[in-house]
Amino acid sequence: DAGVIQSPRHEVTEMGQEVTLRCKPISGHNSLFWYRQTMMRGLELLIYFNNNVPIDDSGMPEDRFSAKMPNASFSTLKIQPSEPRDSAVYFCASGVDSGANVLTFGAGSRLTVL
Amino acid sequence: SQQGEEDPQALSIQEGENATMNCSYKTSINNLQWYRQNSGRGLVHLILIRSNEREKHSGRLRVTLDTSKKSSSLLITASRAADTASYFCAAGSGGSYIPTFGRGTSLIVHP
Numbered sequence: 001d002a003g004v005i006q007s008p009r010h011e012v013t014e015m016g017q018e019v020t021l022r023c024k025p026i027s028g029h030n031s032l033f034w035y036r037q038t039m040m041r042g043l044e045l046l047i048y049f050n051n052n053v054p055i056d057d058s059g060m061p062e063d064r065f066s067a068k069m070p071n072a073s074f075s076t077l078k079i080q081p082s083e084p085r086d087s088a089v090y091f092c093a094s095g096v097d098s099g100a101n102v103l104t105f106g107a108g109s110r111l112t113v114l
Numbered sequence: 115s116q117q118g119e120e121d122p123q124a125l126s127i128q129e130g131e132n133a134t135m136n137c138s139y140k141t142s143i144n145n146l147q148w149y150r151q152n153s154g155r156g157l158v159h160l161i162l163i164r165s166n167e168r169e170k171h172s173g174r175l176r177v178t179l180d181t182s183k184k185s186s187s188l189l190i191t192a193s194r195a196a197d198t199a200s201y202f203c204a205a206g207s208g209g210s211y212i213p214t215f216g217r218g219t220s221l222i223v224h225p
Contacts, residue, residue, distance in 0.1 A: 004156075033213070042217040043157075043202065056212060091156050100145050100164075101211045105156030 006092050006106035014114050018080040021109045024073055025094030031101050034067055034077050035091040037108075043091075049075065050097055082113045118146065118186075118203035119216040126222045133190040135219040137203035144206050146179060146186050147213060151200045157215075160188075160201075195225040 005024040013019055025032050034046040047057040049069045057067070064083070069075040079086055089108045095101040118137045127133055137146065145164045149157040163170045163179045163186065170177045176189040190197055200220050204213035 035215075043215040045212065045214050048212050093156070097211060100147070100162055100206060101213055102147065102159050102162060103149075103157070103213055105158070107156055108154075 004106035023092030029094035031097040139205035
C-alpha cells in the first residue's frame with residue numbers, strides 16, 4: 001500500500017480564494033481524520049469520519065471550513081473563503097477503529113494564504 | 115477521547131544518552147499511544163499500551179503506564195541523532211477512539 005496520500009503537498013493562494021485539500025486513505029481503513037498543525041496551536045483535530053460518516057466535527061473552526069467523504073477512498077477538506085490565519089500544515093490520517101485507532105498519517109499539505 | 119499533555123516541551127541530549135519524556139492525561143483511558151514526527155513529515159505510530167499493561171517494549175523504546183497517576187513515560191535508550199524528532203502522546207477512552215494530541219516534546223540528539 002502506498003500509505004495515506006494527500007494532495008497538493010504545497011499550496012500558496014491569496015486571501016478569499018477557495019482551497020481544496022484531498023486525501024486518499026489506506027484501503028480497508030474505516031476511520032479518517034483531518035488535523036491542522038501550527039506553531040501556535042500545535043496539532044488540532046478538525047474532523048473525524050467513521051465509515052464515511054462525519055462523527056465529530058467540533059474542531060472545525062468555522063463555517064468557512066467543510067469536509068466530505070463521498071466514499072471510502074476519498075476525502076476533501078475545503079476552505080472558502082481562505083484567510084491568512086488558515087495558513088498551516090493540514091494532515092489527513094486513517095486507521096481501523098477497533099477500540100484503538102492506530103493512525104497512519106499522510107505527508108501533509110502545507111497551505112500558505114497571502 | 116481526551117488530549118495527552120507531553121513534557122518537557124524540549125529535550126536536548128548527546129548521542130548515546132537516554133531520553134525520557136512524559137505524558138499526562140485527565141480521565142480514565144482504554145489505551146495510550148505514542149507517535150513521532152520528523153521535521154516536515156506526518157506523525158508515525160511508535161507504540162500502543164493498553165490500560166491493563168504497565169510496561170511495553172519495542173526495540174530501544176520502553177513505555178510505562180501508571181493509571182493511578184494518569185501518566186505515561188517514553189524512554190528511548192542509547193539515543194541516536196536519527197531520533198531527533200517531536201514525540202506526541204494520545205490518550206484514548208470511550209467507545210470510539212479519537213486520538214487528540216498535545217504539543218509534543220521536541221527531542222534533539224546531538225551527534
